Amino acid sequence: MAALYGEVSWFCCGNSWGPCGTVGKGACGTCNSGSRQHAWPNTSAACLTITRPDRCGETLARRTCGHVHTTTNRCTGKAIATSIADCGPQTDLFCGERTCCGSVCGSNRVIDLTPSAYSAIGSLSTGLLPAMIT
Amino acid sequence: MPTTIAALAPLLIGGVLLWSGSLKLFGRHAAAEARRTALAGLVGEARVVPAYRILGGLELLIAVALIAPPPLWIDLAAGAALSAGFIAYLGYAALAAPASSCGCMGSRPSRISWRAFARAGTMLLASAAALLWAPSIAWYTELSGEPVLFTAVLAAEALLVAGLSPEFDHRWLLPLRRLHNRLTHPLSGGGFEIPLDSTVTQLIRSGVYRHTAAALRSDVTEHWDEGEWRFLVYSARYENRPATAVYAVPRLRYAPDDVRVAMVDEEEGTTLLTMDTPPPEDSRPEWVLTNPLPEHVRTA
Amino acid sequence: MDRRKLLTSAVLGGAAGLVGATALGSLSPEDVFAAEGANAKINPGDPDPNFVEGRITGITDTVLFVTSSDGSLHSIRVTNGTSIWKLNPTTFDEVKVGDGLYARGLRLADGTLAADSLWVNIVNLNAHVDSIGRGSLNLDHHGQRVVAHVENGRSAAVYNNTPAVSDMSMLEAGKHVKVIGAWHPDTNEITISTVYAAV
Numbered sequence: 001m002a003a004l005y006g007e008v009s010w011f012c013c014g015n016s017w018g019p020c021g022t023v024g025k026g027a028c029g030t031c032n033s034g035s036r037q038h039a040w041p042n043t044s045a046a047c048l049t050i051t052r053p054d055r056c057g058e059t060l061a062r063r064t065c066g067h068v069h070t071t072t073n074r075c076t077g078k079a080i081a082t083s084i085a086d087c088g089p090q091t092d093l094f095c096g097e098r099t100c101c102g103s104v105c106g107s108n109r110v111i112d113l114t115p116s117a118y119s120a121i122g123s124l125s126t127g128l129l130p131a132m133i134t
Numbered sequence: 135m136p137t138t139i140a141a142l143a144p145l146l147i148g149g150v151l152l153w154s155g156s157l158k159l160f161g162r163h164a165a166a167e168a169r170r171t172a173l174a175g176l177v178g179e180a181r182v183v184p185a186y187r188i189l190g191g192l193e194l195l196i197a198v199a200l201i202a203p204p205p206l207w208i209d210l211a212a213g214a215a216l217s218a219g220f221i222a223y224l225g226y227a228a229l230a231a232p233a234s235s236c237g238c239m240g241s242r243p244s245r246i247s248w249r250a251f252a253r254a255g256t257m258l259l260a261s262a263a264a265l266l267w268a269p270s271i272a273w274y275t276e277l278s279g280e281p282v283l284f285t286a287v288l289a290a291e292a293l294l295v296a297g298l299s300p301e302f303d304h305r306w307l308l309p310l311r312r313l314h315n316r317l318t319h320p321l322s323g324g325g326f327e328i329p330l331d332s333t334v335t336q337l338i339r340s341g342v343y344r345h346t347a348a349a350l351r352s353d354v355t356e357h358w359d360e361g362e363w364r365f366l367v368y369s370a371r372y373e374n375r376p377a378t379a380v381y382a383v384p385r386l387r388y389a390p391d392d393v394r395v396a397m398v399d400e401e402e403g404t405t406l407l408t409m410d411t412p413p414p415e416d417s418r419p420e421w422v423l424t425n426p427l428p429e430h431v432r433t434a
Numbered sequence: 435m436d437r438r439k440l441l442t443s444a445v446l447g448g449a450a451g452l453v454g455a456t457a458l459g460s461l462s463p464e465d466v467f468a469a470e471g472a473n474a475k476i477n478p479g480d481p482d483p484n485f486v487e488g489r490i491t492g493i494t495d496t497v498l499f500v501t502s503s504d505g506s507l508h509s510i511r512v513t514n515g516t517s518i519w520k521l522n523p524t525t526f527d528e529v530k531v532g533d534g535l536y537a538r539g540l541r542l543a544d545g546t547l548a549a550d551s552l553w554v555n556i557v558n559l560n561a562h563v564d565s566i567g568r569g570s571l572n573l574d575h576h577g578q579r580v581v582a583h584v585e586n587g588r589s590a591a592v593y594n595n596t597p598a599v600s601d602m603s604m605l606e607a608g609k610h611v612k613v614i615g616a617w618h619p620d621t622n623e624i625t626i627s628t629v630y631a632a633v
Contacts, residue, residue, distance in 0.1 A: 019624070
């Protein structure tokens with residue numbers, strides 16, 4: 001797949017503590033905050049009707065549970081390979097949002113990593129990073 | 135009065151069912167809304183859209199039977215059964231899939247709350263009242279008899295149903311809340327302190343950060359203010375040894391180009407690197423795209 | 435204080451000699467080298483050995499004992515180079531039993547995680563603003579009500595592409611927000627660190 005540019009964020013899943021406790025194991029039934037996994041906005045037709053990346057002009061390929069993407073933090077070049085475990089993020093809620101790092105910017109939330117995956121390429125306290133996804 | 139209230143129940147219930155049935159059958163986002171409901175758990179993912187549409191058709195059928203003459207008790211019984219069934223469905227959904235949409239009336243998703251139960255309960259009560267007190271009185275006869283009272287009661291009931299419908303909140307509750315916030319400013323008065331996150335976002339937008347962030351190993355370990363600067367300290371690894379990265383960021387102005395950094399080996403007591411302007415970007419569109427990745431870039 | 439002075443002069447010019455601060459100790463380069471080698475290859479989808487999620491069940495001088503959501507037990511070693519986030523960067527004595535945490539570091543040979551970063555009670559919620567009260571937002575998070583408190587001087591807002599500011603007055607009821615915040619353990623309340631909103 002050609003490289004996709006956008007914003008990466010993180011989300012918790014599995015039976016974790018706090019408000020995360022109600023989120024569950026995700027659309028694939030395998031999601032855990034401690035595993036190298038991610039959520040993808042087009043895991044199924046039903047998923048796409050919720051996330052609607054098309055409303056932000058993003059055309060994302062259909063990729064199902066277990067598919068591996070590599071997300072590169074464009075601030076640092078740190079990269080991580082993760083597998084799909086959930087549907088998300090809801091891209092259309094923040095169409096046009098931009099996150100920058102120096103002169104490098106990413107627009108639209110196109111991928112959500114688990115805390116374990118996100119913290120390998122950035123700080124959880126930042127919440128959003130410009131990213132390249134392959 | 136009780137007879138009037140009871141007699142207009144078919145019109146009220148019919149109107150609500152006409153609205154919700156049309157949206158389920160003909161709504162532009164009906165298929166998407168169907169998938170968000172808890173119906174999927176009952177009938178399966180593959181059958182959820184047809185089931186949702188069949189339910190819409192049933193609602194329309196009962197709506198027409200309730201509104202059109204002649205008035206029959208069986209129509210009211212069907213309305214009551216539908217309301218009771220809906221309460222049972224809401225109970226199931228609240229337990230089995232609390233995050234799902236109610237799938238009630240609008241094209242907008244609305245979560246299952248006490249209001250959904252109260253609305254379905256109102257429908258059930260109205261059907262039961264009509265069955266008890268006015269099973270064969272036509273609403274149009276009542277309307278011609280007492281038009282003002284009838285219209286007033288119907289309007290009040292319609293307002294009650296709308297008030298219990300989260301699908302209509304954006305029409306009245308939200309504007310009211312926004313107006314209230316505009317008048318009272320509940321989040322104002324924040325003082326003049328600069329939150330640390332403001333400084334961190336400024337740092338991240340600086341070229342100096344982008345050229346040194348690959349060496350960082352931690353989040354902010356320490357920070358302090360001095361004059362016009364705010365200092366942010368990170369643990370780092372530079373030239374294969376532990377280091378401390380100290381960034382100086384303008385505190386009271388937004389000037390990412392003024393950010394500077396020093397990498398310090400605290401054990402040895404030496405400064406390994408200082409940078410107050412980032413190296414110029416080279417002509418390549420994206421340095422992280424180079425293959426293989428540069429040596430200093432750590433691949434997780 | 436001296437250390438800060440020295441670090442300040444290092445970054446602003448005129449660096450003097452520096453002396454290491456070792457209140458919590460540090461890792462030897464050999465430890466780091468051995469751990470990095472052992473953890474080089476982790477498959478996508480697998481649990482990450484260099485990461486711990488869970489709740490703190492015990493604390494000693496420099497070690498946190500954590501029970502993960504899957505029931506596994508972990509010990510996390512904190513050094514003077516470890517960053518500790520709890521709404522803001524903070525110190526080890528602010529970490530309490532009962533707090534939730536995410537920790538990233540290096541898994542040492544004895545099974546201990548030598549932490550680079552700890553994020554205590556951190557949450558990242560995508561939620562709908564139901565209403566705004568005095569100094570707080572009432573959020574709908576997957577159907578659950580969450581009260582998000584604003585702490586003056588600490589909470590920041592990012593509107594679209596703007597830098598983070600302390601002004602929260604542009605937040606509106608009925609809109610979606612993303613909130614990085616600190617959870618108040620065993621409640622449905624959080625304190626906002628950064629709220630991202632589209633305006």
